[in-house]
Amino acid sequence: MSGVHATDLSDVLATVASCAEACRQAPLLESLKIFADAGVLGAIAEESHGGLGMDFPAGAAIVGTAGKALFSDSVGDALLAVRYVGRLFPGLADDLASGSAVCVVSVGGNVAISEDGRTLSGFVEPLPFADIATHLLLVTGDRPQLALVDLSADGVTRHTVDALDLERSYGAIWLDTVAPTAVGSDHAAECRSLCITLRAAWLEANARQALQIAVQHLAVREQFGRKLIGMPVVRQTLAHLGLKLENARLLNDDALVRLTGPAAETAYATNARVAVEVVEKSMHYLGAMGFTWEMPLHRYLRRVRSLVDATNSSAETDIVHLLADFASSRSSNGDASIA
Amino acid sequence: MADVQNTEPADAAMFRADVRTWLATNLPAEFLADSPAYSDPSIDEVRAWERHLYEAGFVALAVPRAYGGQGRTMREHLIVNQEIGLLAAPESVNSIGKEIISSILLALGSESQKRRYLPRIFSMEEIWCQGFSEPQAGSDLAAVRTRAIADGDGWLISGSKIWTSYAQRADFCLLLVRTGDVAARYDSLTLMIVPMTTPGIDSRPIRQIDGSDEFCEVFFRDVRVGQDAVVGEVNRGWSGAVSVLEVERATNRMYRGWRFENEVRHILNACGGAARGDVLTGLSKAATDARITQLYAEEIVRTIMAGRSPGATGSLMKLHWSEAHQQFADFALRMLSRPVGHVTPELARARQRFELIYLRARSETLIAGTSEVQASIIADRVMRLPKGGSK
Numbered sequence: 001m002s003g004v005h006a007t008d009l010s011d012v013l014a015t016v017a018s019c020a021e022a023c024r025q026a027p028l029l030e031s032l033k034i035f036a037d038a039g040v041l042g043a044i045a046e047e048s049h050g051g052l053g054m055d056f057p058a059g060a061a062i063v064g065t066a067g068k069a070l071f072s073d074s075v076g077d078a079l080l081a082v083r084y085v086g087r088l089f090p091g092l093a094d095d096l097a098s099g100s101a102v103c104v105v106s107v108g109g110n111v112a113i114s115e116d117g118r119t120l121s122g123f124v125e126p127l128p129f130a131d132i133a134t135h136l137l138l139v140t141g142d143r144p145q146l147a148l149v150d151l152s153a154d155g156v157t158r159h160t161v162d163a164l165d166l167e168r169s170y171g172a173i174w175l176d177t178v179a180p181t182a183v184g185s186d187h188a189a190e191c192r193s194l195c196i197t198l199r200a201a202w203l204e205a206n207a208r209q210a211l212q213i214a215v216q217h218l219a220v221r222e223q224f225g226r227k228l229i230g231m232p233v234v235r236q237t238l239a240h241l242g243l244k245l246e247n248a249r250l251l252n253d254d255a256l257v258r259l260t261g262p263a264a265e266t267a268y269a270t271n272a273r274v275a276v277e278v279v280e281k282s283m284h285y286l287g288a289m290g291f292t293w294e295m296p297l298h299r300y301l302r303r304v305r306s307l308v309d310a311t312n313s314s315a316e317t318d319i320v321h322l323l324a325d326f327a328s329s330r331s332s333n334g335d336a337s338i339a
Numbered sequence: 340m341a342d343v344q345n346t347e348p349a350d351a352a353m354f355r356a357d358v359r360t361w362l363a364t365n366l367p368a369e370f371l372a373d374s375p376a377y378s379d380p381s382i383d384e385v386r387a388w389e390r391h392l393y394e395a396g397f398v399a400l401a402v403p404r405a406y407g408g409q410g411r412t413m414r415e416h417l418i419v420n421q422e423i424g425l426l427a428a429p430e431s432v433n434s435i436g437k438e439i440i441s442s443i444l445l446a447l448g449s450e451s452q453k454r455r456y457l458p459r460i461f462s463m464e465e466i467w468c469q470g471f472s473e474p475q476a477g478s479d480l481a482a483v484r485t486r487a488i489a490d491g492d493g494w495l496i497s498g499s500k501i502w503t504s505y506a507q508r509a510d511f512c513l514l515l516v517r518t519g520d521v522a523a524r525y526d527s528l529t530l531m532i533v534p535m536t537t538p539g540i541d542s543r544p545i546r547q548i549d550g551s552d553e554f555c556e557v558f559f560r561d562v563r564v565g566q567d568a569v570v571g572e573v574n575r576g577w578s579g580a581v582s583v584l585e586v587e588r589a590t591n592r593m594y595r596g597w598r599f600e601n602e603v604r605h606i607l608n609a610c611g612g613a614a615r616g617d618v619l620t621g622l623s624k625a626a627t628d629a630r631i632t633q634l635y636a637e638e639i640v641r642t643i644m645a646g647r648s649p650g651a652t653g654s655l656m657k658l659h660w661s662e663a664h665q666q667f668a669d670f671a672l673r674m675l676s677r678p679v680g681h682v683t684p685e686l687a688r689a690r691q692r693f694e695l696i697y698l699r700a701r702s703e704t705l706i707a708g709t710s711e712v713q714a715s716i717i718a719d720r721v722m723r724l725p726k727g728g729s730k
């Protein structure tokens with residue numbers, strides 16, 4: 001089950017895994033610092049902006065690795081923030097890359113920019129860690145704009161919202177004629193697509209981890225005098241879950257390379273549906289054991305459900321746009337990648 | 340760093356444009372199942388059309404020229420499949436020969452077999468069928484009983500095959516036969532080429548659920564073939580049969596994902612070009628499923644071009660496509676069957692097309708290994724689940 005990741009990525013992923021190990025019990029700010037010190041947060045920022053210049057599939061692999069190893073992770077938003085804030089408002093980029101500022105990213109809120117472009121009003125969708133972040137990077141509008149907001153600015157109110165997730169607090173943010181730190185239209189559409197695609201990768205990684213736990217259990221649990229994993233019906237169901245994850249992974253890889261809006265929406269919608277189903281079924285396969293607090297399955301279920309329920313993504317991309325996107329993939333990349 | 344690039348190489352783009360232009364000029368509107376001008380082409384007409392396609396250089400793209408191919412790469416093979424798939428063109432009447440048998444002959448056949456048979460398969464001079472399944476050997480293909488006994492300088496074949504597509508029209512059959520002890524199971528099977536005009540062969544068409552008689556029961560009574568009928572080694576046919584099935588799942592009819600897209604577009608057009616509510620939900624799902632099928636095909640081509648075997652990826656694609664396409668066929672028929680005041684010719688055409696697609700889709704979870712068989716392969720070879728076994 002391999003994606004389009006490059007082989008030299010393995011070093012970076014090993015670093016990410018050891019960072020995740022090091023900050024297992026750490027609060028968010030501390031854990032971001034650990035990732036920052038290892039140089040991970042600038043992974044997908046351009047080298048000209050002090051980043052590592054890695055590609056988006058690499059970014060997704062980093063997000064997935066951190067996501068399945070660390071329950072309180074926020075690496076996806078941090079990667080995005082360092083990349084896009086670096087362009088929009090370089091002054092803050094160093095703080096973000098070093099982990100001393102925390103920026104959450106919203107792409108599904110309902111925020112309007114005033115006609116003179118000076119203020120923002122509206123609200124963003126519930127986001128992990130929005131209650132404790134220092135900044136908000138948001139994409140808004142039909143002709144998308146990217147805006148950076150200092151969350152200590154006048155007109156910002158926020159509060160914690162109830163979510164199933166135990167490790168990632170969720171916050172709601174309201175903006176009432178707030179003056180943004182910076183606004184620009186460059187890369188806004190790209191940021192939106194990348195954000196939801198990284199979330200899709202995060203969901204996929206969590207689901208794979210949950211399935212892995214179920215497989216490990218089924219490989220040792222015996223009933224009717226045999227290991228459950230040997231039972232054809234169990235294997236068939238697991239194979240169907242494996243197939244769904246592969247389908248989701250293919251869409252993700254495609255979206256990460258092409259980064260068009262419809263490809264990203266499709267990848268996200270599919271991963272959201274598949275991740276929830278895979279985690280639920282994985283829990284089912286642990287029997288009553290899966291219903292206990294000690295087994296980590298409910299933590300995966302909680303975090304996956306929380307993100308899926310909070311993300312405002314149009315599950316049904318306009319079909320005409322979707323088909324047009326397929327057609328453009330034939331002449332601009334996708335299949336044509338086969339060189 | 341990723342092995343995927345963002346622009347189509349110029350030569351590929353030119354080739355695609357050539358294919359597209361040629362198809363637009365040469366594929367008659369009466370052959371297109373989504374055209375109001377459609378009039379179900381006969382088998383002879385489809386055969387002539389496929390020959391025309393071959394003469395234009397759009398068949399056997401990745402096969403060496405010495406064997407009647409174009410000597411190009413899988414990339415061009417994929418492009419042709421995409422462009423044909425996007426049109427509601429007729430299904431090949433020799434895809435078994437052109438894609439499945441040719442692959443196995445290329446891999447296992449002798450030089451003289453390749454030179455004798457391959458060019459005539461691609462040019463549509465000779466149609467082939469695949470005689471694997473038997474009444475007692477379905478999913479458990481290694482239970483094959485049809486037997487070939489060494490007799491002088493050749494073999495005598497007796498037994499029966501079933502569900503053999505196109506047997507009544509085929510010139511040759513690639514037959515899986517038992518050449519040793521049944522107890523040896525996988526180690527006593529051999530692949531043989533049998534001319535369908537050989538005395539002792541009786542093909543009896545079986546009527547299918549769509550009213551056609553594409554598959555047959557075929558009886559063999561002391562059918563004599565020479566030593567040169569054997570493909571590969573005697574008693575080593577099982578691995579050949581398995582690779583036939585792998586090809587069938589991975590590269591055969593590579594256009595399926597794009598034909599799926601064509602069908603989604605057809606339904607969208609039949610709905611007036613816009614979709615809302617449950618139509619939008621169903622079409623979005625179908626379009627995503629079509630896209631996933633396409634991405635599998637592209638991944639398989641990338642793997643082959645990198646010199647690796649696609650292995651069990653074909654099982655992932657086959658299981659995904661067959662089940663998703665069945666669901667789509669069901670959805671499409673429901674949409675098209677909703678009561679409307681006035682049935683336009685376009686709607687009538689769409690209904691006829693999707694009634695057939697719906698019925699034929701029932702076979703998609705059976706052919707080339709059933710869904711349950713694919714799931715077992717995925718469990719064992721993709722996910723590598725521990726076997727479990729008894730205590």
Ligand SMILES: Cc1cc2nc3c(=O)[nH]c(=O)nc-3n(C[C@H](O)[C@H](O)[C@H](O)COP(=O)(O)OP(=O)(O)OC[C@H]3O[C@@H](n4cnc5c(N)ncnc54)[C@H](O)[C@@H]3O)c2cc1C
Binds near residue numbers: 468479702705
């Ligand atoms: C349209 C069509 C064209 C065909 N063309 C050809 C051809 O050209 N040449 C050829 O050789 N064959 C051909 N076949 C045959 C095809 O390969 C077989 O139908 C297929 O292999 C299944 O075998 P079966 O029909 O005997 O079903 P069976 O093997 O009897 O299976 C019946 C049901 O039981 C399930 N099942 C079987 N074993 C298991 C298991 N271990 N665990 C769980 N479930 C199981 C199956 O999935 C299936 O749903 C064709 C079939 C069709 C429908």
